[in-house]
Amino acid sequence: MKDATSTDRSCHWCGAKLYFVQGRGWVHEEGGIYMMYCPDCGWKGAPYPSPTRCPRCHSRAIRDDHCALPEE
Ligand SMILES: [Zn+2]
Numbered sequence: 001m002k003d004a005t006s007t008d009r010s011c012h013w014c015g016a017k018l019y020f021v022q023g024r025g026w027v028h029e030e031g032g033i034y035m036m037y038c039p040d041c042g043w044k045g046a047p048y049p050s051p052t053r054c055p056r057c058h059s060r061a062i063r064d065d066h067c068a069l070p071e072e
């Protein structure tokens, strides 16, 4: 992620490191604003662009877990 600025803010919901990307705002380390969750295998991640299927088990049941929110 060469267009991202590393910061010491972390996500209010998951505690992961967040990055500020020009034009898109706060994103998770993998580049996605939304942390995704798979109820079938328990996978969690924030790839960008958001996948429509779980990258681990290919389930279509994945959903948004939360949106990146920097802690003050
Ligand atoms: Zn998070």
Ligand SMILES: [Zn+2]
Pocket: 038, 039, 040, 041, 042, 043, 054, 055, 056, 057, 058, 059
């Ligand atoms: Zn899965």
